[in-house]
Amino acid sequence: MNFPLPDFFPASAEIFVLVMACVVLLADLFKSERQGWLPYVLTLATLAGAFAIQVGTAGPDTTLTFSGMFVDDRLADVLKSCLYITVFAVVVYSRDYLMARGLERGEYYLLVLFATLGMQVMISANHFLTLYLGLELLSLAIYALVALDRESARSTEAAMKYFVLGALASGLLLYGMSMIYGATGTLEISAIARKLSDPATNMEVLRFGLVFLVAGLAFKIGVVPFHMWIPDVYHGAPTAITLLIGSAPKLAGFAMAIRLLVDGLPTLAVEWQQMLMLLAILSIALGNVVAIAQTNVKRMLAYSTISHMGFMLLGLVSGVIELRASGDIHLSYAFGSAMFYTIAYVLMSSAAFGTLLVLTRAGVEAETLDDLKGLNRRSPWFAAVLMMVMFSMAGIPFFIGFFAKLAVLQAVVAAGYIYTAVFAVLLSLIGAFFYLRVVKLMYFDEPLDNSPLVASTEMRALLSVNALAIALIGLMPQSLLALCASALGQALK
């Protein structure tokens, strides 16, 4: 029996994270009472190390390894680097909150690291099997994290809801995958794309499978009508966990959409773009309108997530896939705009939930709009941070959110969907109301609670950097846009 050893080099960041997760597991077990900081520091070191490895091993070529199940391309490098930065920020923001509630245990860091590993696997998946396993690794870790606060009945309920619906969505996804396997006889994503041009392939079964695939995907990124879990889970989970759910997994969700639909089923684009168009329009409408009625900031941000994910899908809808005579696939820059939108959203949502975390302290949750009243009196800088985030989410120029919306809308117009673009702009204007209401509450109302804000130095520093990134990338978005476009262009060649 001859078997060439797989090339481990492209997967070195994944291997590093897995090994370090096991190190954290053991370190947590054997640490002494005074070394409570050990898992925290090791986790941060792991994420920093993974970032260094990812950037260090990034090459211009696409490499396949593990029998074609793992792909290392520019898209994976860019998304994974963003992933490490996001999770790093999430861990730093969450520590004080978790410590104040007795949740800061080794298990939190372990589950976060395994969730990160799951997202890495999803981003680099070139096979339905690995994509699914990565997704389950991420989901399992997150279900447990949502339920981490055992004393809270609301968290437990949210976790149950998430778990049951998530299992159903995984079932849908698996069913779709099995249909596609039935039609093409392979699970490898690039092989499926090759099979599509074969006239003997059964297109009807493929389309049938595609419906289930899109439904499963829509649930995982949380767009209407598969959005029911988002407000309840965002609201029920401890705020630190909401921060995790609301940020990094969006990057993995975007990668999943690209790998499944654009990489795997490019010539079925007409079909899936119609489905995604419907999902996008419904999400933008429902997200922006229902968010107005919310008095809980976490629920409001949950509905805002739904509308933002709808916007991101618009970018995918507008992408034009041309099969050139030479066999190459030509892509318009619309997919790059969707990627830019995802990265921009992740930056904004980590800063938004991060600021909510600053407002909490032991025994005090900051969840309702009333808690934001008069924030400017209590801390002008954090009020300014939240103002930047809200302006950016509303799409007010010169913040990153504005250019993200602009890039997507340009793509939508270029693809000829003028009415969709007008509709999206109108709904964003409606949505601007609830973002600006937050700014009004912070600057023009009297605070209900005058206690000073407590936050560690590293959290203050990182949150400030995060907010400044929202402002500065907004001033010069070209380099990030170009990076997204080139990453996708190289990945989908």
Add this chain to the structure above:
Amino acid sequence: MMDFQTAVFFFLSAILVAASLRVITARNPVHAALYLVLSFFTAGGIWMLLQAEFLAIALVLVYVGAVMVLFLFVVMMLDINIERMREGFWANLVPGLIVAGLMLAEMFAVLGAKYFSADRMPAPEAAAAGYSNTKELGRLIYTEYVYPFELASVILLVAIIAAIALTMRKRKDTKFQEPAKQIAVRREDRVRLVSMPAEKD
């Protein structure tokens, strides 16, 4: 006239379908669990017909031998009021059946004999006499599919960690021994010598 294999297939399939139906209709949860054992066992038999003997044995050993026995223990230990859980089962049966029937018809229209009939799926060639699918499975898992295999093991590790994180708690009133402290104890810590004058009576 059907051959022996087909006859066995239909025999096992009939038992499988009947047992699966009883799993959801049986009133006693212990009976339902036992019917599930029967359906696993028959499914194992069908896999055996497909020459997947390793998977068939694994199904019987793992699901019947371990998972279902554990499940039976849980069902017997927890006093579940099954009547309350299945409230509305019969009331919702008719609309449920209608929806299920419609879905079945729709799926049949797409996936019916047009694409998946037996003549479109040629039977695989019979394996040689010395062929071991256990060996073949092992070879594939540890070579071509080693990456997903490792990922599955990581998922199991996460399941263990999650279960511990969600259920293990340190209670303040738990009594336990600390041998180090017991050994380090000195006479002065426990015995107090009190000098007092002798008293009469």
